[in-house]
Amino acid sequence: MNQPNKKVICITGASSGFGTATAKKFIQNGWNCIITGRRQERLESLAKELGEENTLTLAFDVTDNKAVEKNLSNLPEKFSKISVLVNNAGLALGLEPAQRCDLQDWETMIDTNIKGLLYCTRLLLPKMIKQEEGHIINLGSVAATNPYFGGNTYGATKAFVRQFSRNLRTDLHGTGLRVTNIEPGLAESEFSIVRFKGDKEKADNLYKGAHPITPNDIADMIYWVATTPKHININNIEVMPTSQSWSPLQVYKS
Template sequence: MAQKIALVTGASSGIGWATAVQLVQKGYKVIAAGRRAERLQELIQQLGQENVYPLQFDVRDKDAVHAAIAGLPAEWRSIEVLINNAGNAHGLAPIQSGNVEDWDAMLDINVKGLLYVTKEVLPIMIERKAGHIVNIGSIAGQEVYANGNVYCASKFAVDALSKAMRIDLVHEGVKVSEVNPGAVETEFSEVRFKGDKARAASVYQGFEPLVADDIAHLILFMVTRPKHVNIAEVTILPTAQAAATVINKR
């Protein structure tokens, strides 16, 4: 039996990297999409070039997304699983002093990037009347918090899109799922705080946060359920977290 093929965006680090690793370990072949070519090459070295096909592009660039996916070799085109993981947070400021460039980056990557990639992959799934899309949202897409305004809005959009996509695609045999993590220690906060490693590290001090492998385990469980089972939506938090801004730090 041919190996199943999964496309993972944001595969060069964090949740995307961990998901690619676990999918390959489970027997999948993975199309690893990301902006950093050197990191994608490291992933290939770890998992083997027979198991990983690198696609270097920025999800914000719809022409690059189209060219990359349209240019896949025939043996890599039968994508059965799409993990829309690429996303980011930039800045943490009240709306009145927010940076417009930060707003653009979050909306372009978290919302438009997800749409661009999905648009390219869906015809492949619809033709076969089978497929599974997993969108990585956030607890910030379920409840807003101070200074999170546009980031929260972008993840609320992911939640709405996931629900709407599930309705639109139910007659096409395509599953749509959503994973909404709470505090996960990755490069997330380092990006949000413009490379300030000390400030980023402080976010996760005083409690045990989730790690990328925790989210990857959940994704793997979701995509390996029987054909008639779709785990539509999951919120996953560290035990110390009860809500977006309620964390038991000691």
């Protein structure tokens, strides 16, 4: 049965990891869900699992502004009033030092982690302001403030996400809209498989024995943030597994 009053969440990068877990969490709690990603087959499979009557699949690449506009501008009425946008689509590529990195990897991270987030946010903000309800939840990283070897451009893109989230919240002062930046540390998903370009063994070794954050952990946080009372804004959450902490500063001796 159609329930037009059900709240709607839009999740980018929903075909795996944090995005998939978040979609499941919100559907289980009675929301309608727009799931986006580049992989149509995965989205369709997830929609069948979640229940197609409550799920809208949109296959597009967030780095393509025209595709973002085409897909998110003309939504079916049931999904047209988006209460929450989760900017989850993002990636890290490589762990090489800056002087040996692949420049294309840098460009891909900038296009996805920064431009993709901007395109989706900018398109939906006016609608949220008009409906006097909306929450932008960005997926950042502890890499925004904690440099590590090979983190160069990835960390820089997440520093952008952190500062953009803070400035966005300032711009939206008085509108009633909310903005949250969630910054996970070591988390096990397909993230590291992508980073190591399909080398699953290398990715698995990174997590072995570390008891990392799981996608369900992040989904629980996103749900909590989105369902706090409207007069509460969670500005930023930085979260690490208990096994992870900060490294000492490096000192080179000649």
